[in-house]
Amino acid sequence: MQESTTKGNFIKVEDDNPGYKMDYFCIPKHYEEDLKRVLVPAGLVADRVERLARDIVQDFQEEPIVALCVLKGGYKFFTDLLDRIKQLNSHRNKSVPLAVDFIRLKSYVDDQSSGQIEVIGGDSLENLKGKNVLVVEDIIDTGNTMLKLLSLLKAVEPKTIKVASLLVKRTPKSVGYRPDYTGFEIPDIFIVGYALDYNEYFRDLNHICEINEAGKVKYATKS
Secondary structure, eight states, X not given: OOOOSOTTOOEEOOTTOOOBOGGXXXXXXXXXXXXXXXXXXXXXXXXXXXXXXXXXXXXXXXXXXXXXXXXXXXXXXXXXXXXXXXXXXXXXXXXXXXXXXXXXXXXXXXXXEEEEEEEXXXXXXXXXXXXXXXXXXXXXXXXXXXXXXXXXXXXXXXSEEEEEEEEEEOOTTOOOXXXXXXXXXXXXXXXXXXXXXXXTBSTTOOSEEEEOHHHHHHTOOOO
């Protein structure tokens, strides 16, 4: 596997970026009053995912990968990324053998990271021993969750571990972790859509959007 040269390559969404008016896009009726703006339109996400797939294929060449999906939020990015990789495999002289595995973590309660990681699903990590593992995550917030997951993975002695995250949040709480492949760097706001949820809502929203305060109240967990 080639050493990746793309770690610092990402689209930076500035703090003062106004985003896009929701009137410009198709938003599910049941969410229209719950969103502040469209931050990253679905079309831009699709193009960026395609480029990440190209970078991954270029780095791994012909070495087999086990793509590890972090459920639930990562499933949409995971599916689209692997679809692009499979397309590239069909049109190149070299191809990357793919296998898939899944792990489910829990770290969010409402709009705050709990600081704890709970593994609540997935196959035994022992199956990853000696293999090239590509962790596919939806968003890196503080980085604590990913560092804890990487610690768990390293304990089973895979050959290599690489991480692809669609989003990385700029937050003062960050521990400084950076994934190997990043789609977008975004401001310290709570976003939903493209399978990212707020208490299990908004997974059916195609665009990446900022939730408003009314939406947070409406969909808050009931104690």
